[in-house]
Amino acid sequence: MKLSERSKVIKPSVTLALAAKAQAMRAQGIDLVNFTAGEPDFDTPQRIKDAAVEALRKGMTKYTDVRGIEPLRQAVTEKYLKEFGLRYSKDEVLISCGGKHALYNIFQALIDPGDEVIIPSPYWVSYSDMALLAGGVPRLIRTIEQNGFRITPEELEGAMTSKTRAFVLNSPGNPTGAAYSHDELTALSRVLEQHECLILSDDIYEKIIYDGFRFHSIVALNPKLRERTIIFNSVSKSYAMTGWRIGYALGPAAAISAAAKIQSQSTSNATSFAQVAAIEALAGPQDEVQQMVNEFQKRRELIVKRLHAMPGITCLNPQGAFYVFPNVSSLLGKEAGGKKLASAGDVVEYFLTEARVLAVPGEDFGSTENIRISYATSLQEIEKGCERIAAAIRKIG
Ligand SMILES: Cc1ncc(COP(=O)(O)O)c(C=O)c1O
Incomplete structure (x- = not known):
């Protein structure tokens, strides 16, 4: 074959x-x-399962809008407004079959052959392969344990070239669990401000943090980056919903609609009743x-x-x-x-x-x-x- x-x-x-x-x-x-x-x-918490069962009972068994049902996209925008003071419209949200799928769609929509994608290493296995699948070139910045597995602004600056198209941020990250503090992230954002690249911020572990560590969204820290940042998130890890396959991308409408077009020619919408469950996850009690x-x-x-x-x-x-x-x-x-x-x-x-x-x-x-x-x-x-x-x-x- x-x-x-x-x-x-x-x-x-x-x-x-x-x-x-x-x-x-x-x-x-x-x-x-x-x-x-x-x-x-x-x-998965019972209230979330119940929401899905109820949706099934009500006949929520058909195709939905490719981008996801409106109340879920609304719930995502409300979460970002409430938690980070960030204003997004429903047209700036794409619901996909997990955060991985949201990332895949965006890589396909925004990365061209030869584009360099900066990825701090160690890195989650899929970033480099997604870059390669889009014809891109992963450009790794090696981090070490002694530096807390975090890159410095100088290292980020040093990795930038005329071909840099995107920088992948994953904090807290898989596989190291390392996360950037407010000041560290601000310092990185200052470098990013100087370069016209995309910021792909995979915030999937935002809620799983310890010892009073505070998670910060890079867009909230530096609003100048908003127009070229895509945030990725998912209900998988925060709500113990890995099998439900609901994740999302949040960013400028042009990027989101290009990614939605790719999704429309592959999976179509994420599962209808799982989307309803995700509303309950995001908008319900967070205990x-x-x-x-x-x-x-x-x-x-x-x-x-x-x-x-x-x-x-x-x-x-x-x-x-x-x-x-x-x-x-x-x-x-x-x-x-x-x-x-x-x-x-x-x-x-x-x-x-x-x-x-x-x-x-x-x-x-x-x-x-x-x-x-x-x-x-x-x-x-x-x-x-x-x-x-x-x-x-x-x-x-
Ligand atoms: C860093 C990171 N991003 C994204 C994902 C994708 O998660 P999901 O597709 O279940 O939302 C994972 C899953 O392991 C991950 O570790």
Whole structure:
């Protein structure tokens, strides 16, 4: 079968593939600790499910406006007005099948072949592949743990070229959990002010933040960027709704309608009754979000403490999201399980075979020295997984 060149430039999503592997192993009865989850382990709040059931009862089973139903687009604009003082019209909102789809549509709508897309690395796996699918050129800025996995204004300035078309901001970010403070984000925005590029701000983890950290929208911090910023968000992570597939893009009407045109020739609208559920998520009481974040915070504290106690492992205490990205480079080059550990992938493989713990190798996020551990799992599983990893590391000596 001759495949398109386009299909060959990208990789399948490694996180989804590993999650499937974990599921298959568990189905075989293997007692596996799964640290791969990219989703909250909590159930969707009942009031949100009820809204969907009610919508189904009322016959909300047909196509909707490609851009999403008006009350949901309205709910999105109201959220941004209430939370950030940002005024958007309904024509500046596109509802898609998840935040990932919203990003994909915008990449397709705004990136041309040869356009450079600046992506701070480590990065969420899909940004670079979405850039490649649009013919763009990912331009990575490497960040390190010592700098909190955050880029500096100077590094951003240094990455700008005449071909720069977009800058991807993801704060708090996947896979590191790192987030930019008010002052750091303001400093980056000053650099962006000087360059005519798009800002693609993926704010999907905005609500999952710890220790009183405050999330800031870059558009609210620097309104001069509004006309070339697209904000991405989703109900997936904040409301434990990953399977519902509702996300959105918010930005200038021209960008939104071009992305809607692309969506109209692919998926059409996001699922009708899931859109109604998303209204309930955004406009209803927000208590469950805080409860979930409180739980995540306990888990983050536990996992960071356990990882810090492992000899040779270093780990940033992240401000947000539900991942840690420990550095395992001290294990590289050593013999383990009859094999030399040559990469983060080998370390993951070793933890899987020796300890029955599954994490995600850093390579796919742009780091050869780290592994991603999701702590969207119970405290007991975190204890068990860390105990097993520690024992596996002791065996290496
Ligand atoms: C940084 C980031 N952006 C976007 C997404 C997409 O989420 P969804 O498509 O479920 O809204 C994810 C999911 O893992 C993510 O980690």
